[in-house]
Amino acid sequence: MSAGLLRNSFKGAASAAPFFPTLLDQMPNAIVVFEAENQQLVYVNPAAESALDLSRKSLEGQSVFDLFGDNNALNSMISEVKQGHVLAQRQEMVLHSLPGSIHQDSIPAHVVIAALEDPALIMMEWFPIDQQLRSERDERVTQQVEANKQLMRNLAHEIKNPLGGIRGAAQLLEFELPEKGLREYTQVIIKESDRLQTLVDRLLAPHRKAHVIESFNVHEALERVRSLVLAEFPKGLRIIRNYDTSLPDIMGDREQLIQATLNIVHNAAQALSEEISRGVAQIELKTRVARSVTIAKHRYKLAMDLHVIDNGPGIPEEIIERIFFPLVSGREGGSGLGLTLAQTFVQQHQGFIACDSRPGRTDFHIQIPYRRQEKTS
Template identity: 90%
Template sequence: MLRNLFKGAASAAPFFPTLFDQMPNAIVVFEAENQQLVYVNPAAESALDLSRKALEGQSVHDLFGDNTALNAMITEVKHSNVSAQRQEMVLHSLPGSIHQDSIPAHVVIAALEDPALIMVEWFPIDQQLRSERDERVTQQVEANKQVLRNLAHEIKNPLGGIRGAAQLLEFELSEKGLREYTQVIIKESDRLQTLVDRLLAPHRKAHVMESFNVHEALERVRSLVLAEFPKGLRIIRNYDTSLPEVMGDREQLIQAVLNTVHNAAHALAEEIHAGTAKIELKTRVARSVTIAKKRYKLAMDLHVIDNGPGIPEEIIERIFFPLVSGREGGSGLSLTLAQTFVQRHRGFIACESRPGRTDFHIQIPYRRQEKAS
């Protein structure tokens, strides 16, 4: 098995798994002669979305296909022309992997102390750029939310006065036709009050930490959404049942996922009418992750994937901003609230979208029981 590492290689070999298991970049080690894999670190399992067991018996060629540039680098290192090679190239996922995308990556091929072994290390080129972009977006969203919270507080008191005055005026009016105008004032005041309450809601509710099964929470979300959309929509379960329990505010995380799935369902209006709408709930364990510049050994990885038309390009970068909505009549708050609840668990939520596939990615780190910030 791959876990019984290096198959009788040098005595120092057992050191490598301990070291490589902690590395944030994907690493595989293979035999130079036949290119059979002998070790896969957790980051590589996560990157390929395949377990060590699934990778047993595979070769580097199986892993990345007939990659001329990669093969040339391996040949150079194998024949001891150089100790290491670095190059940017496009890698392709193993055919059995769920992720079939091409990945532009920075690849390192290096000889190990044992000349019979070669290491391949890679990381996506856009990883750092994406991290920096997510940090900028998060800072901008936080600034916008703070402005809106302050604005909500300023609106709240005079709004109550407007509604009260309209009610008093209605009692004084004898003509029924004029009361229609006061009713407009009252109803619009109520609508704005609801909006203000939703803006302030995440900061009023206590943060209750408990350990819970994320799949039970997802089943609750699934049943709620299917009750609202009973025909034309399939919600597919793609669960990793080995997922540990999550420590967090169960109701807040359910609300975050519910808002995200509900948003996806509304975007699938045409597909639901045609009976082809699909939403996939996919869970995995992510290892060695960095969120907001902090390192975590494990995280819960959740994807909400739909086959809808995609998010309009002009709003994709602002999708988590308050009051931004791609749907007519939408409040533009559901995803903002989802992001708020996820961030309160030190996690992140991001979105990638193209016509036919929109993927909302939520990641929550596993932590010891503690008081949430």
């Protein structure tokens, strides 16, 4: 197979593309094929486009060096395969990008370099080494969250009945008190009972409301979230749109997904109070299409990727592993329910939500699979 035929895949000539690239298009791992002599790319599969967050068109004419810099370990692997010492080599490494290069991320990955039938071509395959760890973590977190939700539901029901009795008794006592000044104390009981009732209702709310499925544009939903948050924080905060406008409409409960995203963006805005006061606060709403994803052991061809990224102080290390648990909050006066509800709503759409946080950058990642209407109704 010649480099010329493979290069047709860059130009979108599907009819000219041979069987080999067509087969690689279906592979879940990122794969590129490049010329052995100058490392110039001649083929990129959809999974690699997604991993690099770049299109085939923007990758045309680039080389492996342009993507990952002068990586000694990678160069050594390529050299060994190029010289025919081995047919394939595999190694775990961090794929760094050059400063100012077209690809801006660093990827801890398991990398495979392999020879092809045509000695002028070499194939590179990689997948994040945290992929399996993430799958195991997601399963563990799902089990923990489900146990916590069940506990909170049971606890809420147990609280609800005596709470109504306490409030009723306080009202009756208030009518019987001889001095009006003493009613201040019964009012404290009534108000605190009402506050606890509101908390209980919020714990039970996601499980009471019917799941309404419809087709909608996720960017229209994000624009609503953006306008709501900017109305509350009109000065000192920028909310940046980084949308992939080619995203198809998604099937889901529009209001639930708006609420889930609003909870995350609102939390981020509250955490940015110092940055807002200095006029440097920003939140980025980033959407992309993810291909060949696995969520809770189920494989999906396409999924919606949504990132909410802020430049705030980050989430304290002591609570980062528990931020989706009920009543856990890193903010004084917070109820600790916003992220719990967001996770519940996302999971009801067979999706997942995760968080990566360090000082100066917190990234909430939501991924929801595209499913057929008949499967979601």
